[in-house]
Amino acid sequence: MGRETLLNAAIALGLVAVPVWAHLAGEPFIITLTTKAVILALAGVGLNIALGHGGLISFGHAAYFGLGGYAAGILAHHAQTFTPLMSAPFIIEGTKFMPVIWLVAVIVAGLAALVIGALSLRTSGVYFIMITLAFGQMLFFFAISWPAYGGEDGLVIYVRNEFPGLNTLDPIQFFALCYVILGLALWFSHRFGRSPFGLALNAARQNAERVQTVGIRPFRLRLTAFVISGMITGLAGALFADLNRFVSPSMLSWQTSGEIMIFIILGGVGRLYGPVAGAALFIALEHFLGGVSDYWLVFVGALLLLVVLFARGGIIGTLAGREVAHD
Amino acid sequence: MTETILKVDNVSKAFGALRACDRVSLDLRLGEIHALIGPNGAGKSTLIKQIAGNLRPDSGRIEFLGRDVAALDTVERARMGLGRSFQISAVIAEFTVLQNVVLAVQGARGTSFHFLRGALSDRAVTEAARLQIERAHLGGREAVRASDLAHGERRRLELAMALALRPKAFLLDEPMAGMGADGVAEMTGLLDGLRHEAPILLVEHDMDAVFALADRISVLDYGQIIASGTVDEIRAHPEVRRAYLGEEDAA
Numbered sequence: 001m002g003r004e005t006l007l008n009a010a011i012a013l014g015l016v017a018v019p020v021w022a023h024l025a026g027e028p029f030i031i032t033l034t035t036k037a038v039i040l041a042l043a044g045v046g047l048n049i050a051l052g053h054g055g056l057i058s059f060g061h062a063a064y065f066g067l068g069g070y071a072a073g074i075l076a077h078h079a080q081t082f083t084p085l086m087s088a089p090f091i092i093e094g095t096k097f098m099p100v101i102w103l104v105a106v107i108v109a110g111l112a113a114l115v116i117g118a119l120s121l122r123t124s125g126v127y128f129i130m131i132t133l134a135f136g137q138m139l140f141f142f143a144i145s146w147p148a149y150g151g152e153d154g155l156v157i158y159v160r161n162e163f164p165g166l167n168t169l170d171p172i173q174f175f176a177l178c179y180v181i182l183g184l185a186l187w188f189s190h191r192f193g194r195s196p197f198g199l200a201l202n203a204a205r206q207n208a209e210r211v212q213t214v215g216i217r218p219f220r221l222r223l224t225a226f227v228i229s230g231m232i233t234g235l236a237g238a239l240f241a242d243l244n245r246f247v248s249p250s251m252l253s254w255q256t257s258g259e260i261m262i263f264i265i266l267g268g269v270g271r272l273y274g275p276v277a278g279a280a281l282f283i284a285l286e287h288f289l290g291g292v293s294d295y296w297l298v299f300v301g302a303l304l305l306l307v308v309l310f311a312r313g314g315i316i317g318t319l320a321g322r323e324v325a326h327d
Numbered sequence: 328m329t330e331t332i333l334k335v336d337n338v339s340k341a342f343g344a345l346r347a348c349d350r351v352s353l354d355l356r357l358g359e360i361h362a363l364i365g366p367n368g369a370g371k372s373t374l375i376k377q378i379a380g381n382l383r384p385d386s387g388r389i390e391f392l393g394r395d396v397a398a399l400d401t402v403e404r405a406r407m408g409l410g411r412s413f414q415i416s417a418v419i420a421e422f423t424v425l426q427n428v429v430l431a432v433q434g435a436r437g438t439s440f441h442f443l444r445g446a447l448s449d450r451a452v453t454e455a456a457r458l459q460i461e462r463a464h465l466g467g468r469e470a471v472r473a474s475d476l477a478h479g480e481r482r483r484l485e486l487a488m489a490l491a492l493r494p495k496a497f498l499l500d501e502p503m504a505g506m507g508a509d510g511v512a513e514m515t516g517l518l519d520g521l522r523h524e525a526p527i528l529l530v531e532h533d534m535d536a537v538f539a540l541a542d543r544i545s546v547l548d549y550g551q552i553i554a555s556g557t558v559d560e561i562r563a564h565p566e567v568r569r570a571y572l573g574e575e576d577a578a
């Protein structure tokens with residue numbers, strides 16, 4: 001087994017060990033904190049597909065995170081106020097049923113990524129970063145100024161949405177649900193990275209002209225990757241809304257986009273467990289340093305600077321070395 | 328008459344006042360190596376780019392397999408069977424030799440939109456890739472990253488990628504640039520065997536290689552074809568000697 005596989009296994013085990021210990025020790029807050037790390041890691045796994053594999057520096061992934069969150073919040077809002085989401089031409093009711101909420105979140109985020117991607121992928125470099133940021137901010141200001149769903153105040157989900165066979169209000173059960181979803185996303189991300197599509201996408205990141213001369217269109221690869229990326233981040237948004245039982249425009253803000261990007265850079269760009277390691281470290285720092293100082297983000301900034309200057313591969317790259325291509 | 332695969336007809340391209348290509352006509356026939364020579368800045372690269380689809384001619388017509396390709400971009404021309412190598416080595420640096428050639432194979436087969444199966448676990452694809460790796464004399468180097476290859480090996484990797492496309496014509500832009508004598512000899516041997524698979528339009532500065540390989544030679548100078556013919560005709564052509572071979576003769 002390679003060093004990276006061992007490291008990944010250790011991270012995966014650590015993410016289970018902490019909440020199990022907290023459950024036994026009666027520390028529900030720690031479970032919630034780990035769940036938060038898991039959900040943010042999932043958002044990072046989504047962004048990593050566009051950023052790590054595709055080289056698409058999206059500074060607007062909060063858009064998909066927030067859309068997923070609002071999908072959960074709006075559906076739950078209509079279910080708990082017993083008002084239909086839409087009454088003409090046919091009635092659509094709200095729902096508290098997680099699988100339906102997730103499906104809606106993934107579809108909405110995917111459609112948004114399709115439109116935003118189709119427009120912004122015509123540019124590259126700094127322009128791409130700025131356009132994705134602009135779209136994210138558009139949605140942010142739209143959410144703030146739309147009073148129907150709380151505007152600036154956001155939406156409250158009174159009781160966490162339901163999943164058949166589970167009591168989602170029990171922290172450890174909700175954690176397990178999120179952990180399994182992260183596991184599935186990581187499995188997909190692993191297969192994706194080694195698939196023909198992943199190969200072509202990674203090639204297009206390094207040398208787009210070369211990819212064209214073998215008869216593959218980089219734009220189609222990138223747009224597809226961008227949509228998949230947005231869908232996974234959207235799913236994370238729906239879970240995040242349920243974790244907090246609250247959705248607000250801050251989920252759509254550019255700071256959120258930046259945080260998701262920080263997870264990846266801290267953990268290791270393009271590495272399978274990069275976003276997991278990064279999100280876990282970020283939440284740990286928030287927890288431990290946040291208690292010491294209100295300005296804990298200064299330390300994160302310093303750490304980020306160190307990683308960018310001296311450890312480009314992030315946590316995974318530093319501990320596991322260069323990725324093994326194949327035998 | 329032998330079949331014409333690629334036909335460049337009266338193509339002109341100007342950049343401002345500079346006429347990079349001035350009414351250039353040439354053709355590439357089945358089974359031949361057609362060398363395009365000329366001093367630096369003669370317009371060879373501009374012509375190659377127009378054939379490959381990176382640049383649009385101001386006027387004139389380019390036909391590939393009997394079809395006007397004006398409306399087709401680089402990707403569509405590659406899919407039609409135009410196998411290209413670049414003047415400056417263009418391989419995927421972080422990929423291994425095998426990954427690079429597999430990329431070309433899946434490009435040729437149109438199988439890039441699979442998300443869950445392994446790119447290297449499809450036997451048919453990897454076997455096709457390994458075959459071309461062997462043919463480019465890179466056997467045993469499959470797991471080496473392209474960035475770790477020697478210069479000559481990287482050029483042969485490009486050739487393997489072009490081969491994997493099973494092209495109808497090769498467009499090779501200085502495949503021997505920067506190579507030592509051994510590398511040139513090896514590449515010459517490789518290209519010699521390729522002409523029967525698909526004809527080659529070869530841009531090359533190494534005159535020994537060109538004279539050893541070419542069935543026909545066209546000479547480009549200041550954007551114009553000043554001579555076109557067999558190796559012996561070109562060697563004897565007075566204008567060519569003056570424009571291009573003069574220095575070599577004097578030496």
